[in-house]
Amino acid sequence: MNTSSAVLAGTGLFKSYGTARALAGVALDVMAGQSLAVMGPSGSGKSTLLHCLAGIERPDSGEVLLDGKRIDRLGEPARSELRRTAFGFVFQSGQLLPELPADENVALPLMLGGTARRTAVEEARQWFGPLGLQGLEGRRPGQLSGGQAQRVAIARALVGRPKVIFADEPTGALDQATGMEVIHLLTDVSRRQGAALVLVTHDANVARWCDRTVQVRDGRLAESHTETETESGARTATGTDAEAGIR
Numbered sequence: 332m333n334t335s336s337a338v339l340a341g342t343g344l345f346k347s348y349g350t351a352r353a354l355a356g357v358a359l360d361v362m363a364g365q366s367l368a369v370m371g372p373s374g375s376g377k378s379t380l381l382h383c384l385a386g387i388e389r390p391d392s393g394e395v396l397l398d399g400k401r402i403d404r405l406g407e408p409a410r411s412e413l414r415r416t417a418f419g420f421v422f423q424s425g426q427l428l429p430e431l432p433a434d435e436n437v438a439l440p441l442m443l444g445g446t447a448r449r450t451a452v453e454e455a456r457q458w459f460g461p462l463g464l465q466g467l468e469g470r471r472p473g474q475l476s477g478g479q480a481q482r483v484a485i486a487r488a489l490v491g492r493p494k495v496i497f498a499d500e501p502t503g504a505l506d507q508a509t510g511m512e513v514i515h516l517l518t519d520v521s522r523r524q525g526a527a528l529v530l531v532t533h534d535a536n537v538a539r540w541c542d543r544t545v546q547v548r549d550g551r552l553a554e555s556h557t558e559t560e561t562e563s564g565a566r567t568a569t570g571t572d573a574e575a576g577i578r
């Protein structure tokens with residue numbers, strides 16, 4: 332593992348809740364602009380891993396490095412600041428504030444960081460075109476389809492130009508076709524922005540759009556799979572894909 336050029340790296344991560352061990356020694360890293368799918372059965376530790384990497388929770392032991400600097404031992408105010416400035420988040424659903432129009436929902440992270448409302452909303456609106464949301468700036472979340480609401484959530488995750496985007500089952504509440512559209516946009520726009528993407532999913536079709544996939548089993552990484560671009564631009568599989576049917 333080349334942690335020196337990784338934007339985000341976790342090593343030796345352990346986490347228990349009482350007697351339940353959620354993480355049992357996980358090491359993984361992700362490079363700028365790279366997308367990493369985290370798969371595995373229910374209860375295997377995927378969300379816990381994402382939470383430890385994103386500074387939402389502290390691992391019991393192990394290290395999390397952002398640009399080579401440890402973030403796992405920071406106190407809550409510093410981790411909260413980091414989550415606002417260096418990370419973007421997309422969850423399954425329900426993350427938009429129902430009383431705010433879409434553009435203000437997207438502008439929110441900038442306003443929380445002290446940007447004036449008008450400037451923040453102007454900046455937020457620039458994301459509506461690339462995400463296929465033109466004309467929906469003034470709609471409230473209740474007036475958007477599930478797929479549109481997730482694209483607004485993606486815009487909100489990107490507006491602060493984060494180093495890493497964390498997505499936990501971002502297509503879980505969408506039908507297959509809409510989920511695929513959302514995942515194309517999320518992986519494409521993250522790559523263009525040079526942001527790393529860590530994406531938890533149950534869906535192998537979703538994982539297929541990521542550069543790499545890791546499998547979590549009982550709090551450990553069971554195997555990994557890497558896709559690289561060939562010179563002709565075709566995607567090829569490399570790495571240690573032990574399990575048929577992952578791709």
Ligand SMILES: Nc1ncnc2c1ncn2[C@@H]1O[C@H](COP(=O)(O)OP(=O)(O)OP(=O)(O)O)[C@@H](O)[C@H]1O
Binds near residue numbers: 371376379380
């Ligand atoms: N806050 C908590 N308190 C107690 N136990 C927890 C907590 N969060 C997670 N766990 C336990 O830790 C283990 C891993 O949970 P986690 O949510 O990380 O799994 P997951 O792979 O994301 O599952 P799912 O796919 O169902 O969301 C499970 O046994 C779970 O019950």
